[in-house]
Amino acid sequence: xxxxxxxxxxxxxxxxxxxxxxxxxxxxxxxxxxxxxxxxxxxxxxxxxxxxxxxxxxxxxxxxxxxxxxxxxxxxxxxxxxxxxxxxxxxxxxxxxxxxxxxxxxxxxxxxxxxxxxxxxxxxxxxxxxxxxxxxxxxxxxxxxxxxxxxxxxxxxxxxxxxxxxxxxxxxxxxxxxxxxxxxxxxxxxxxxxxxxxxxxxxxxxxxxxxxxxxxxxxxxxxxxxxxxxxxxxxxxxxxxxxxxxxxxxxxxxxxxxxxxxxxxxxxxxxxxxxxxxxxxxxxxxxxxxxxxxxxxxxxxxx
Amino acid sequence: xxxxxxxxxxxxxxxxxxxxxxxxxxxxxxxxxxxxxxxxxxxxxxxxxxxxxxxxxxxxxxxxxxxxxxxxxxxxxxxxxxxxxxxxxxxxxxxxxxxxxxxxxxxxxxxxxxxxxxxxxxxxxxxxxxxxxxxxxxxxxxxxxxxxxxxxxxxxxxxxxxxxxxxxxxxxxxxxxxxxxxxxxxxxxxxxxxxxxxxxxxxxxxxxxxxxxxxxxxxxxxxxxxxxxxxxxxxxxxxxxxxxxxxxxxxxxxxxxxxxxxxxxxxxxxxxxxxxxxxxxxxxxxxxxxxxxxxxxxxxxxxxxxxxxxxxxxxxxxxxxxxxxxxxxxxxxxxxxxxxxxxxxxxxxxxxxxxxxxxxxxxxxxxxxxxxxxxxxxxxxxxxxxxxxxxxxxxxxxxxxxxxxxxxxxxxxxxxxxxxxxxxxxxxx
Numbered sequence: 001x002x003x004x005x006x007x008x009x010x011x012x013x014x015x016x017x018x019x020x021x022x023x024x025x026x027x028x029x030x031x032x033x034x035x036x037x038x039x040x041x042x043x044x045x046x047x048x049x050x051x052x053x054x055x056x057x058x059x060x061x062x063x064x065x066x067x068x069x070x071x072x073x074x075x076x077x078x079x080x081x082x083x084x085x086x087x088x089x090x091x092x093x094x095x096x097x098x099x100x101x102x103x104x105x106x107x108x109x110x111x112x113x114x115x116x117x118x119x120x121x122x123x124x125x126x127x128x129x130x131x132x133x134x135x136x137x138x139x140x141x142x143x144x145x146x147x148x149x150x151x152x153x154x155x156x157x158x159x160x161x162x163x164x165x166x167x168x169x170x171x172x173x174x175x176x177x178x179x180x181x182x183x184x185x186x187x188x189x190x191x192x193x194x195x196x197x198x199x200x201x202x203x204x205x206x207x208x209x210x211x212x213x214x215x216x217x218x219x220x221x222x223x224x225x226x227x228x229x230x231x232x233x234x235x236x237x238x239x240x241x242x243x244x245x246x247x248x249x250x251x252x253x254x255x256x257x258x259x260x261x262x263x264x265x266x267x268x269x270x271x272x273x274x275x276x277x278x279x280x281x282x283x284x285x286x287x288x289x290x291x292x293x294x295x296x297x298x299x300x301x302x303x
Numbered sequence: 304x305x306x307x308x309x310x311x312x313x314x315x316x317x318x319x320x321x322x323x324x325x326x327x328x329x330x331x332x333x334x335x336x337x338x339x340x341x342x343x344x345x346x347x348x349x350x351x352x353x354x355x356x357x358x359x360x361x362x363x364x365x366x367x368x369x370x371x372x373x374x375x376x377x378x379x380x381x382x383x384x385x386x387x388x389x390x391x392x393x394x395x396x397x398x399x400x401x402x403x404x405x406x407x408x409x410x411x412x413x414x415x416x417x418x419x420x421x422x423x424x425x426x427x428x429x430x431x432x433x434x435x436x437x438x439x440x441x442x443x444x445x446x447x448x449x450x451x452x453x454x455x456x457x458x459x460x461x462x463x464x465x466x467x468x469x470x471x472x473x474x475x476x477x478x479x480x481x482x483x484x485x486x487x488x489x490x491x492x493x494x495x496x497x498x499x500x501x502x503x504x505x506x507x508x509x510x511x512x513x514x515x516x517x518x519x520x521x522x523x524x525x526x527x528x529x530x531x532x533x534x535x536x537x538x539x540x541x542x543x544x545x546x547x548x549x550x551x552x553x554x555x556x557x558x559x560x561x562x563x564x565x566x567x568x569x570x571x572x573x574x575x576x577x578x579x580x581x582x583x584x585x586x587x588x589x590x591x592x593x594x595x596x597x598x599x600x601x602x603x604x605x606x607x608x609x610x611x612x613x614x615x616x617x618x619x620x621x622x623x624x625x626x627x628x629x630x631x632x633x634x635x636x637x638x639x640x641x642x643x644x645x646x647x648x649x650x651x652x653x654x655x656x657x658x659x660x661x662x663x664x665x666x667x668x669x670x671x672x673x674x675x676x677x678x679x680x681x682x683x684x685x686x687x688x689x690x691x692x693x694x695x696x697x698x699x700x701x702x703x704x705x706x707x708x709x710x711x712x713x714x715x716x717x718x719x720x721x722x723x724x725x726x727x728x729x730x731x732x
Contacts, residue, residue, distance in 0.1 A: 062412055080728045087731070147578050167508060170580070171564050250571065253564025254514040255557070257731035265516050265727055268383040269719050270390055270408050 047283070054276035063273055071277035081278075084257045085285070091173075091248070091258075092241040095180045099237050100230060102181070103188025107229075108222070110189075111196035124193065127186055135183060139247050142179050146170035171253030179251045184240055188233035195229030196222070231297035235290055242286050348630040353378035354385050354400025356569075357589070357652065358478045358615060362685065363643055371637055373630055381568065382515070389618075390414060398631060399618040400477065403450040404517060404713040406618070410453065410473050411462045415618040417471035419459075422632050425639040426472075428658040430706075433476040433614070434468050438707050447521065447539025448714035450476060450614045474616030475635050476655035478647050481610030481705045485576060485586030489600045498522075498608050499529035501583050507561055511575055511584035514565035516726040518713050521611050522585040523549050525710065529608050539714030543721055550725040554732045565730070569593075576601055585611075588651050591698075592690065603698040609710035610699075616655075648672050649685050653702060675701030 057066040075081050106127065114120045130138055145151045146169040153165040168174060199222065207217045245260035259282050266275040350373055352359065359379040367375045378396075380388065386405040388395065393414035401409055409415065420426050431437055436444040436451040444451075454473055455465040464473070486495050491506070501510050513519040524538040533548055535541060541549065556562065563581045566572045573593045575581045586603065594601035617638065619631050637643075644660025647653070649668060654660045661669055670676035675697055682691040699705045716722055 074724070078724065078728075080724070080731045084727075084731050143574060144578070147580055149579050249514070249567060253511075253575075254567065254730060255562070255564065257727065261730065262727045264383070265723055265730075267387060268515065269517060269715065269723055270386060270405075271720060271723060274720070274723075 050276045050279050053273055054280050056273040058271060058273045071273050072281070074274060075277045075281055080257070080262070081281075084259055084262060087257060088242055088259050091176060091180065092238050094177050095184060095241050096234060096237050098177070098181045099185045099188040100234065103185050103233060104192055104226070104230070106185070106189045107192035107196055110193055127189055131186070136246065138183060139179050139250060142175065142182070142251060143170060146175055146178075171251070171255055173252065173256060175251045176248055176256060179247050180241060180244065183247065184237045187236035187240065188230075191232035191236070192226055192229040195226050199225050227297045228299045231293050231299050234293055238289055238293075239286055242282065242289075347374075348372075348626065349374040349376060350397045350627070350631060350634060351376045351378075351395065352398035352400055352617075353380060353388055353396050355380065355382050355402070355615065358400055358647065360646075362646060366642055367634065367637065370642070371633060373634055375634070393620060394622060397620050397623055397627060398634070399620060400615060401474070401618060402613060402615045402713065403453055403474070404448040404613070404715050406474060406616070407448050407453045407715045410456070410464070410618070413462060414621055415473065416621045416623065417456050417459055417461075417473055418475065418619060418632070418635070420470045420472050423472065423475065423639075424636040425656050425659060428656045429476065429639070430653075430655055430657060432706065433655060438703065442707055445612065445709040445711050446535070446537045447712035449712045450479075450616070474618040475639060476614055476616045477638065477643075478652045478654065479612065479614030479706075480588055480652050481612045481699070481709055482585065482587055483606055483610050483699070484583055484604050485572075485591045485594070486602050486604045487576060487579065487582045487600060488602050490579060490582040495583065495604050496607055497529045498525040498606050501526055501585075502530060502556060502561060506583055507559070508563050509580070509582045510562055511564045511566055511572070511581045512562065513585055514567045514730065516723050517715060517719070519565070520546075520549060520722060520726065521711055521713060523553050525608055525611055527552060529606075538711045540716050541718065541722070543718055546718060546722050546725055550729050553729045557729065557732060592651060596690070605699040605705075605708075609708040610705065611711055611713065612706070612709040613713045646685055653706065657702070671695070671697060673702045675699075675704060
């Protein structure tokens with residue numbers, strides 16, 4: 001729309017229009033070309049290839065270009081897939097609730113209780129300190145904490161609180177959820193903090209002047225305005241959990257399955273078409289989830 | 304080997320190189336050129352090699368540069384990534400260091416070219432295991448994807464594996480070993496003699512196996528057979544019914560809480576054992592050494608049913624030709640000429656050419672690692688740190704005793720699709 005408004009002005013200023021070619025007409029395309037090319041080459045094309053391969057046939061030694069739906073019927077017709085998806089979605093839901101709750105309060109504290117901007121930034125940076133080490137290391141560091149002879153168990157046994165080490169701390173679903181919450185909470189904190197910082201403080205004052213209690217302000221003013229940030233955080237967390245296989249693999253000790261882990265097993269024996277079909281199903285599901293979130297919350301307010 | 308300043312012949316070789324790579328190959332192959340190391344120094348040949356971390360070591364690249372003048376660019380990955388790279392990115396490497404079981408899948412995909420046996424200087428010295436499947440003339444051929452079954456193809460342009468040795472070798476064997484269960488002798492509290500012991504209810508919640516389907520299923524098969532549940536025609540190539548029985552058994556054991564974890568990487572297996580999370584698990588020999596190096600008792604326990612074995616080899620990328628191909632042959636001949644062999648033997652693996660490797664090991668090292676004799680002095684790791692004190696004895700004994708008791712090789716089954724499907728069920732159960 002802006003382009004349409006600008007064009008006559010530019011055209012009037014430059015009589016070059018006679019040549020029948022207007023640079024300004026292609027400018028927006030040129031401007032968007034680099035990103036479009038990068039996304040096309042490195043995102044759309046690979047995805048397209050995965051979709052194509054997912055219809056191919058294969059045997060133990062090679063893949064054969066074809067159009068078969070057996071890969072999909074194998075994926076969708078197996079109870080393993082359904083169970084694994086249910087399991088993965090369960091993890092996603094639990095981790096989402098926990099990270100949203102923790103993330104919101106951390107962001108709220110940073111945005112409304114810390115007075116100076118400098119201190120806010122310092123504390124926010126403190127939140128990011130764990131990111132100085134790799135994801136894997138932060139994840140693995142839970143093992144000596146939760147293990148049979150780990151920190152928690154040895155403390156509990158030493159204090160006489162439990163007669164023998166608690167087994168379910170590590171290599172259990174509890175451990176997986178704990179590690180994921182630890183790993184992904186910051187992805188919630190950052191966007192929520194961002195939205196909270198944009199809230200006009202006078203709105204809060206106005207609410208108070210109108211007699212609203214602290215909870216009412218929170219519920220009726222801050223929460224609705226924080227929704228875009230929560231939505232962005234949700235997208236981060238949900239997509240991360242859905243595609244996560246290393247945390248599930250390492251922290252559950254391989255006792256729990258995840259969708260990505262199934263794909264990994266297939267790829268280890270070079271069964272690409274099957275893995276591709278799995279990947280497409282996962283992609284569709286995640287896109288549907290993201291679309292659902294976007295329908296509920298308009299994150300464009302944030303952009 | 305270290306004579307790199309033989310200028311006179313060097314010049315003639317250089318000019319040869321210029322007149323045509325084919326000529327060099329011919330000359331090198333026919334043995335007309337002796338003391339070959341210098342030629343590559345001037346030609347700046349680089350070979351890109353990838354493979355598992357066990358044999359893609361910087362020390363080998365450094366020594367290769369010093370001896371041959373060939374720059375070796377090494378990429379170390381895990382076995383899964385190596386297999387995938389071999390097939391999906393054939394232009395990204397010149398030498399593939401992959402395992403024999405996956406070679407069964409990789410070679411027919413056409414990304415590798417067979418080697419001309421007559422160009423392999425040390426072919427005759429290679430351990431017969433890789434040519435006939437037998438370590439000694441009277442040994443029994445093990446089940447699974449035994450290296451010799453995927454070791455040869457019919458002709459240069461063939462992708463069909465030959466039944467008997469031909470002139471076309473798929474891969475030069477480099478490194479191999481026999482795997483068994485690792486135990487914590489201080490925590491198991493009894494003698495472990497069979498694969499079935501991992502299912503002993505006494506170890507409930509303290510055992511682990513691998514979560515690499517093609518290897519884990521073999522461990523499970525060893526256990527099943529040891530328990531007398533089933534007798535496989537070929538553990539490495541099960542029928543659907545056999546796969547079902549094996550997986551059902553695993554699922555039941557999992558639901559009964561027999562396992563503490565399923566590990567996927569070397570480090571995981573080390574941590575499981577070192578932390579005491581498990582006391583008995585399927586394990587790799589260097590992982591046992593890693594646990595022991597932390598001062599924790601750990602044994603690579605020989606079992607009466609024998610070992611589950613694996614092996615890796617160097618394959619030539621299909622795109623190699625001319626001078627590059629010659630350099631690759633040169634490199635492979637160097638690889639089997641002894642130094643690397645000694646190095647790998649000292650890491651606890653076995654090298655394909657024992658004859659030449661022996662020349663690069665001390666008598667005591669040879670006695671400890673290969674002959675199963677008690678160490679006379681301290682046994683040192685390649686980096687110079689003391690690995691074993693004097694008097695130590697290698698678990699499982701001599702090379703013959705270990706490699707002579709291989710029950711099966713890591714494998715790819717004909718029913719691998721079904722196997723992975725069922726394996727995923729096991730993990731999801």
